Amino acid sequence: MATQERPLRADAERSVRTILEAAERVLAANPAASLEQIAEAAGVARTTIHRRFANRQALVDAMVRNVLDQLDVVIESAHPDTAPPLVALHQITAEVLRVKLGWPFAMTESFAPGSKWAQGQQQLVTRCVALLARAQAAGLVAADADLPWTCQVYYALIGEAAHNTTGTDPHELATKVIDTLLHGAGPRP
Amino acid sequence: MATQERPLRADAERSVRTILEAAERVLAANPAASLEQIAEAAGVARTTIHRRFANRQALVDAMVRNVLDQLDVVIESAHPDTAPPLVALHQITAEVLRVKLGWPFAMTESFAPGSKWAQGQQQLVTRCVALLARAQAAGLVAADADLPWTCQVYYALIGEAAHNTTGTDPHELATKVIDTLLHGAGPRP
DNA sequence: GTTAACTGCGACAGAGCTGGTGCAGTTAGC
DNA sequence: GCTAACTGCACCAGCTCTGTCGCAGTTAAC
Numbered sequence: 001m002a003t004q005e006r007p008l009r010a011d012a013e014r015s016v017r018t019i020l021e022a023a024e025r026v027l028a029a030n031p032a033a034s035l036e037q038i039a040e041a042a043g044v045a046r047t048t049i050h051r052r053f054a055n056r057q058a059l060v061d062a063m064v065r066n067v068l069d070q071l072d073v074v075i076e077s078a079h080p081d082t083a084p085p086l087v088a089l090h091q092i093t094a095e096v097l098r099v100k101l102g103w104p105f106a107m108t109e110s111f112a113p114g115s116k117w118a119q120g121q122q123q124l125v126t127r128c129v130a131l132l133a134r135a136q137a138a139g140l141v142a143a144d145a146d147l148p149w150t151c152q153v154y155y156a157l158i159g160e161a162a163h164n165t166t167g168t169d170p171h172e173l174a175t176k177v178i179d180t181l182l183h184g185a186g187p188r189p
Numbered sequence: 190m191a192t193q194e195r196p197l198r199a200d201a202e203r204s205v206r207t208i209l210e211a212a213e214r215v216l217a218a219n220p221a222a223s224l225e226q227i228a229e230a231a232g233v234a235r236t237t238i239h240r241r242f243a244n245r246q247a248l249v250d251a252m253v254r255n256v257l258d259q260l261d262v263v264i265e266s267a268h269p270d271t272a273p274p275l276v277a278l279h280q281i282t283a284e285v286l287r288v289k290l291g292w293p294f295a296m297t298e299s300f301a302p303g304s305k306w307a308q309g310q311q312q313l314v315t316r317c318v319a320l321l322a323r324a325q326a327a328g329l330v331a332a333d334a335d336l337p338w339t340c341q342v343y344y345a346l347i348g349e350a351a352h353n354t355t356g357t358d359p360h361e362l363a364t365k366v367i368d369t370l371l372h373g374a375g376p377r378p
Numbered sequence: 379g380t381t382a383a384c385t386g387c388g389a390c391a392g393a394g395c396t397g398g399t400g401c402a403g404t405t406a407g408c
Numbered sequence: 409g410c411t412a413a414c415t416g417c418a419c420c421a422g423c424t425c426t427g428t429c430g431c432a433g434t435t436a437a438c
Binding site: 198199200223224235236243244 | 394395396397398399405406407
């Protein structure tokens with residue numbers, strides 16, 4: 001079966017990575033795809049997936065945990081509590097976009113409402129709101145802004161930007177996202 | 190065995206409605222739900238669903254067609270080509286929100302990328318861009334704004350607003366959406 | 379070099395979903 | 409009131425997916 005604690009051998013570790021990446025590709029295209037299809041995309045026998053992951057849910061969970069860990073690192077390394085708000089915001093946006101472009105399925109899965117990841121996600125929202133509050137204190141955000149709503153909009157903008165296959169440079173996209181978030185589409189004074 | 194052209198009897202018509210509404214409720218909660226669950230929610234035998242809809246896809250198609258028709262009516266009645274842009278925008282936003290709150294599954298389904306509804310959706314985008322262009326001419330939107338991107342943001346904002354169960358009044362939500370779309374979260378001059 | 383871990387393959391059982399049929403009872407429409 | 413349409417029910421056939429097993433061959437780790 002799977003999901004044991006014993007350290008994996010190097011080749012097993014490798015096939016786990018391969019499976020996770022293939023699952024991302026396949027499930028992004030079709031969330032209802034079978035394990036058979038995932039195995040084929042990974043160049044692996046279906047039984048191997050079952051050996052490494054107890055069931056489909058365990059596989060998805062591993063994918064989600066993977067991106068959540070990445071997001072944690074990304075946010076931490078942007079120093080959202082000490083760096084200038086706009087700098088941190090830009091840095092985080094670009095990096096989150098990079099993660100989202102690579103792991104779209106796992107990303108949407110982790111953000112699915114009412115999932116087991118709700119608490120982990122709530123933690124992200126809290127940090128996001130905290131950063132926005134710093135931006136507010138710095139005058140970047142209106143004093144009377146609805147921060148949870150702004151945070152929601154921020155996530156949505158990142159999601160939309162990730163759909164834009166044209167501008168694939170994360171930093172360029174990040175600039176657009178933050179510009180839209182702060183100023184909208186209206187005329188500038 | 191279904192989707193015939195012969196006019197349905199009144200009771201059959203009624204059960205079709207019941208099934209569509211139940212399907213919306215069930216599939217919104219779980220897109221992978223079985224027809225059995227939908228039938229149960231509709232207070233109907235599963236075979237009845239099969240009698241009215243050739244297969245699962247036909248059922249979903251009917252749901253999507255239903256909302257697309259609603260959206261068409263909604264947009265048309267707001268006179269997007271003649272009414273003042275801001276008025277039309279607000280009117281459309283509020284009504285679309287009303288539709289989305291009632292048919293979240295069908296709505297996201299119809300907007301799924303690469304679906305058979307892509308062309309119908311493209312038509313909506315075109316009309317949306319046209320309306321935004323009028324708003325641009327009226328000075329509501331920056332002259333150098335990226336209209337397709339703005340339209341994308343507009344859709345995303347509507348989607349997010351629909352997740353807000355707190356402010357359930359469509360007009361209130363519409364105000365928030367348009368305000369965010371045009372001005373973002375930054376401080377007002 | 380030995381051993382334990384890993385993999386592919388073939389096969390299997392079980393479960394769930396789909397789509398269909400026939401029949402008896404009810405109901406809308408004329 | 410008559411007829412055709414509609415529905416629920418029981419039942420069935422077929423399919424796909426999941427999860428498991430054993431075995432033979434390969435490979436990493438000591």
